[in-house]
Amino acid sequence: MFSWFIIALLLSSVYCSLKVEQKVEKGEATVCFKFEPKYYDLKDYVEILKFTMNLLERSNKQSVRKNMLEMKHEIFKALAKPKRDCKSYYDIGIRKDGIYRLSPKGATPFHAYCDMKNGGWTVIQRRKFGDIPFNRKWVAYAEGFGNLDGDHWLGNRQIHQLTKEKPSQISFEFIMASNHANATAVYNGFYIDDEGAQFRMHVKPNAKYNKVIQKYIQDNGFYYHNNMKFSTVDRDNDRNGGNCASSSGYWYNTCYTLANINGDFNSMAIYNKATYGIIRSEIKIRRPF
Structure with missing residues (x-):
């Protein structure tokens, strides 16, 4: 499941720049990343958002929750309606x-x-x-x-x-x-x-x-x-x-x-x-x- 998440993010690199670091400690995955969308009207973010929310709800590790909340914020901006200028x-x-x-x-x-x-x-x-x-x-x-x-x-x-x-x-x-x-x-x-x-x-x-x-x-x-x-x-x-x-x-x-x-x-x-x-x-x- 977690490897699928990394693959999905890499596939989305056609539309955005994404840096992902993965660290495994005692069998538990910890993720640190910077999400930088380039275009702000792409439906491709929807599936990533769904998975992000799922992982966020299941996580009880503070560092994971913090990073996932940051990503959630960026994705919501990406899915926002286009602005006037x-x-x-x-x-x-x-x-x-x-x-x-x-x-x-x-x-x-x-x-x-x-x-x-x-x-x-x-x-x-x-x-x-x-x-x-x-x-x-x-x-x-x-x-x-x-x-x-x-x-x-x-x-x-x-x-x-x-x-x-x-x-x-x-x-x-x-x-x-x-x-x-x-x-x-x-x-x-x-x-x-x-x-x-x-x-x-x-x-x-x-x-x-x-x-x-x-x-x-x-x-x-x-x-x-x-x-x-x-x-x-x-x-x-x-x-x-x-x-x-x-x-x-x-x-x-x-x-x-x-x-x-x-x-x-x-x-x-x-x-x-x-x-x-x-x-x-x-x-x-x-x-x-």
């Missing part, structure tokens, strides 16, 4: 970064990567490895593409669902190529309209910049693109004579201000009279409360 998971005490199932009001549930350690942010863009091309058409940017735990664009339809009820903060984080310094800019009042309005973007002008990025900001940075529709290689909605989105998708005004982060991976940069290369970018959003 990453901040909703954060608000109930979850602090583990990873992929979570989100369900904004009126939306079909979807998965997103949540930055929990920094306060429950939903990641909508990440470029770290350069293995995912961002030169995509309108439908791809609308639906989302890439790997949620790697390079990806979450999807304009999902971003709209996350921001339509409550304007969000939007955070840009870049790693500078020259010295690997972390440059950040955070804006308030961010939301985008639905696809019928071509995902028009809205944001407030006043932002918080860290010291690294301050010298690169011009025209209020991201706010320069306020009220712009989304543009892609096959749908030009910018104010430039050409198409700013010839190699990427974004809310372009007259091309780049703040940064070019969805173009060629090796050409990502911040623009302010001169060009300053960046080697990593991440955009994430969060309800202010």
Whole structure:
């Protein structure tokens, strides 16, 4: 029976990370483990939960009961209904970064990567490895593409669902190529309209910049693109004579201000009279409360 428990947990490793240690003392099994679910909507946890409860009820050893109660707590969280956004998971005490199932009001549930350690942010863009091309058409940017735990664009339809009820903060984080310094800019009042309005973007002008990025900001940075529709290689909605989105998708005004982060991976940069290369970018959003 106990070996079946270990096997069941190992089989579930497709969906979670699990460390199990087994120790036998005087013929009695003692278990110590750390249960770390990666996805939070999987039916596979049900059988493990049943067995956990059974073992918990039969155990009279304090160390076993303590560990089993911890596992029970984590499994119940895993089986919980999907939350509105990453901040909703954060608000109930979850602090583990990873992929979570989100369900904004009126939306079909979807998965997103949540930055929990920094306060429950939903990641909508990440470029770290350069293995995912961002030169995509309108439908791809609308639906989302890439790997949620790697390079990806979450999807304009999902971003709209996350921001339509409550304007969000939007955070840009870049790693500078020259010295690997972390440059950040955070804006308030961010939301985008639905696809019928071509995902028009809205944001407030006043932002918080860290010291690294301050010298690169011009025209209020991201706010320069306020009220712009989304543009892609096959749908030009910018104010430039050409198409700013010839190699990427974004809310372009007259091309780049703040940064070019969805173009060629090796050409990502911040623009302010001169060009300053960046080697990593991440955009994430969060309800202010």
